[in-house]
Amino acid sequence: MNERPTTEVMTVAQMQQHIHVLYCQHRGWLHDWLRRRLGCSHHAADLVHDAYVRVMSSGRIPGPEQARPHLMQIAKGLVIDRYRRQQIEQAYLDALAHMPEPTAISPEERALTLEVLLRICAALDGLPGRVQQVFLLSRYEGLTYSAIAQRQGIAVATVRKYMLQATQACFAVMADLDASALP
Secondary structure, eight states: OOBOOOTTTSOHHHHHHHHHHHHHHHHHHHHHHHHHHHSOHHHHHHHHHHHHHHHHHHTOOBOGGGHHHHHHHHHHHHHHHHHHHHHHHHHHHHHHHTSOGGGOOOHHHHHHHHHHHHHHHHHHHTSOHHHHHHHHHHHTSOOOHHHHHHHHTOOHHHHHHHHHHHHHHHHHHHHHHHHTTOO
């Protein structure tokens, strides 16, 4: 990608100027693009903000000819992240709705549980696709390791290895939460 120099070469003032120009030239276009995809101007504005925060935090400022493709790539990722989060939240709320009243949890517990689920999903998203598939086939479809191996065309030992990787990723999230004193 043809990008402007990083912050090591640019002064802070130069970087701010480049970001300002990028924002002024493309904010409206990016907002309209996101609004069409999301159907909501407010959500689009939030994601425009998030896109520019990502540009600034990365230190990679695209050149004029690459600005829109670069911003669109970031925005697409943000839209996907938003839809994933909505799906997780909705699935969790649906599960809660089916719980008997005495076992219903408080809004605080609900928010903490949702945070744990989102962190676990993020940890699983960081794993290779094959590992994710094996984990989901085992945990959510209830397939045996033998059935997974046959379906995926891999050895049972590979299924065990992938399950270990996915389980370790989940346990790492839980250990991080324990360390930060979240229930």
